[in-house]
Amino acid sequence: MTEPIKVHRSEDISTHPLNPDVSVIVPITERPEDLVELYQEYSEPLAESGRSFEFVFVAEPWGRRLTEPLLDIAAQGQPIRVFQVGQTMGEAALLRLAAAHCHAPVVVTLPAYRRIQASALGELLRGLHDGVDVVTARRWPRHDAWFNRLQGWVFHGLLGSFTRPRLRDVACGVRAIRRDVLLQLPLYGDFFRFLPLLAAREGYVVSELSVPQHERDTSTRLYGPGVYLRRVIDLLGLFFLLRFTEKPLRFFGLLGSLLATVGGGVLAVLLYQRLHGQGIADRPLLLLGVLFLVLGIQAVALGLVGEIIVHLHASGRRGYRLVHHPTSTGSEPEAQSTAWSQRKAP
């Protein structure tokens, strides 16, 4: 495959710290606001706190118009880097790309629109000490529309019913995370939303921190039915991935044997009636019984194929992560190399 990603960099990087303390990643996806203003607002508290930092903006082709002013102020010596991918890749790919290219050991992911007050960034970063690997921001107290809060409450209720730690604002998107942790997480599709949960699954320590909501984060968000459907599918996928990635047959086997038992039971009743002289040719119940039995067999067979795939991969994969420890000789698994290739713009 030829390089799918074009990398445009600001030319003058002489004033940038080579090894900053913090990299702030801004994937430009939906509803971007004025990026220069955004940069100024969020970089101010970082500069005041004395940390060296860089801002890494990643944009899809349609976002070029928005990033051009950033290059202007980067040329004036602001620590800004701008990456432009050649195709629409989705937010997860943008995050992965930015994580692979940023320089600091600590990363803050920031949406391209205002969610939390800029002054809270320092608090998030301070939360990353003491063995904590991921700090995720929760906007609290909320002052946006009651409808936003209601749908958030329902979503997080569902999410909290099967995941730990219990998160109350995965939509916020502002997170402080160690870079090596970010590089090891399987971020793809829509699962970047659940980044803290994926990190917890790998045994990293995750904490949620309440921070004041930005006063401009007030728009009522009513989405189309497709978006809500996708959220439900996300939850279903997450449920399966967290519980059954190592044992698909437990999931499909349970489902399949339930279906097959119902179907078999219906057929047994029909057989009993047939043996007592009652005709079954005109009974739609026969169709239902066969349907359930067939579905049950299909589910089990599918689980079996899943199990084979897991079994084949088990030999090449370590299913656990170690904590680095003075008296242990175990080594951390290598950081996943990212598949992206880069090319500097001429």
Added chain:
Amino acid sequence: MTLGTPHLSVVVPLYNEADNVAPLVDAVTEALTGSTSWELILVDDGSTDQTVATADVIAARDDRVRLIRLARNYGQTTAMQAGFDHARGNVVVSMDGDLQNDPRDIPSLTAKLEEGYDLVAGYRKSRKDKLITRKIPSWIANRLIQRITKVKIRDNGCSLKAYRIELLRSIHIYSDMHRFIPAVAAATAGARIAEVPVRHHARRYGTSKYGLSRILKVLGDLLTIKMIRSFRDRPLAMMAVGSLVAAVFALALGAATIVASVGFVPQKANAVVFPGAAMLWLGLTGYLLMLGLVAEVALWEHRRDGGEQLPLVHEEDA
């Protein structure tokens, strides 16, 4: 103390066994005094009590004791696999961290292994456990496991086992497979397996991490292993058998459709129910065949990458 690679590695998964760590290390040290060089690998499976702190102190004091910490609680199987991955000895012994196994049995296990076996399993001669919740389920489970896996092991639940390192390098356990290591070893590596009787003590400290619910899990895992074992070499053939059975049902119902429409008083429902059911079975016929093909593709990719391992062999002396 002992430098270089030890001959024997003892692997012990620990989950919230703070009170048991020190007595365990003492017992192992005492049992192995005077024998070949050894190491004890304590695998902490995300304990939330003082297990790590206690083990840490001991590991810092004694070079032969190593502590490996998993990032969270992964379960006993993964903890054992982690211990196996870090074992350096030619012979590996696994045992429970709750002191119900007796390290004094280790020499008899390794002695049996030297006779030319790849795996020696201990079986508990007189179990010190509750009859209803532990012994009877265990007895039923062992019978089932024997019958289904065709591996004659009296006591699959006993963790005290000795393995040749070559065997452990050729098998990988995941999910809840630690109870079936002999079955997995026999099926995928062609291991030679023997049994020796071992002592068993009642639990002194801490609480048991098992419940009655594990019986269902064991049964499910057993079926999984059985299915993988018979399925993984020729999935298409296995699926084709299922497919054929479905096709027979489809044909039978197709025949019933004809009989019903010719012989019976024609009713509207006749024209729907039998052919409908026939078509469902026909659908399953095609579905299973396609799934078998997908499984073949997955296996083909695996084999082409050299993923298939040779069984263990013993070269006979001339």
